[in-house]
Amino acid sequence: MAALINILLLLLVVVVLALWVAAPWWLALAVAALFAAWMLLTRRGRQAASVTGVGISTLRQRLGSSAVIVVGIAGVVGVLVALLAMADGYSETLRKTGSADTAIVMRGSSASEVMSVLERDSVTLIPQAPGIAKDAQGRPIASPELVVAANLPVRGGAPDEESSVQLRGVGEQAWAVRPNVKIVKGRNFRPGMRELIVGAGAERQFAGVEPGDEVRLGNQQWKVVGVFASGDAMDSEIWADANVVADTYRRGGSRASVTVKLADPKAYESFKAGLESNPQLKVDVDTTLDYFSKxxxxxAKVIRIMGITVGIIMAIGAMFGALNTMFAAVAARAREIATLRAIGFRGLPVVVAVMLETMLLALVGGLLGGLLAWLVFNGYSASTLASGTVGKLSFELKVSPALLWTGLKWALAIGFIGGLFPAVRAARLPVTTALREL
Structure with a gap:
């Protein structure tokens, strides 16, 4: 019989957790309201409330053991929310970089701009496609751009420590396709000169890139003349004249991509069809919104998996802490529980009372962990590690209400599991045995 009850409890845990993971906040609030009504309006509910009140009143006497639950769960929630905030901040930074009314054209089957090479003929043909917006002079708003990986010294690192940054060669139309890019320090580079403007994020990450500094890129000396800000992934790049970059890195008339401003978001399909139907072109076309989201x-997936894995490992530890604490609490209150059973309290109020006590401690831990994560990590600047072909990307962690709710759900789930088995043990404890033990 005991084995069957344990199996049923495990099945109950699995079912409740599966439903809890998918529960939106409003559904959880509705369930809490129904539960509160049950405690107020029914006899067993009022009994559960009475037993819960007695248990909570003794928390001061068990402050150390109760703090184990609170601190353990706070740590789980804090770490989980921080890692998920990293994934959300990274994704949001890239999503903000694109829009539905701009499109990017790269060589067919290219995974990114760094891997794409468009020959001069393709660069000339792409702006002739239908659906592209025109500027005041009637020219298509299309920006052929060259993207290469460069190395710069890391700010605050060892003297010889360098990391990769994306150097983007652009022309005058780059500003028309990205009107959010603004010079915030110094001035823009002059065409034909070895001058650089540095993104605000790159300025924070790398040393020696203030206006007036000189850096060595591609075996040439460049002068930093300005800093720009865009509020998206472009903040992590450095820009220069496309022709000068092509000469320095021996790219000739080729470009990595062409970014265009569409006349209207609805013009994307005609623009894409025009390029795909041209036998002289072998290109891939995406809106910049889709491209940067991909x-x-x-x-983001790697960061989320890492966060959930670390969260599960920590949650197991917190869960065992809660189980030990609540089993000890049940043992210490065995005579009290037996007395309540003897005077007419049924098993259900006892189960509810023990679980409520645990989940209230879990709730406090979840709120504390979420608050700490928000205070410490919301808006915190971070960056990815650079590889040989992709530069660092600066972004800010975003601790959103949705992430805080996720952390709170984890906390309550730990409290549910940590309180369920001790609660059932308390309800099944024979009255005569409990009275003889103490």
């Missing part, structure tokens, strides 16, 4: 998927 770029974020892999890294």
């Amino acid at each position: 770029q974020s998927e892999g890294m």
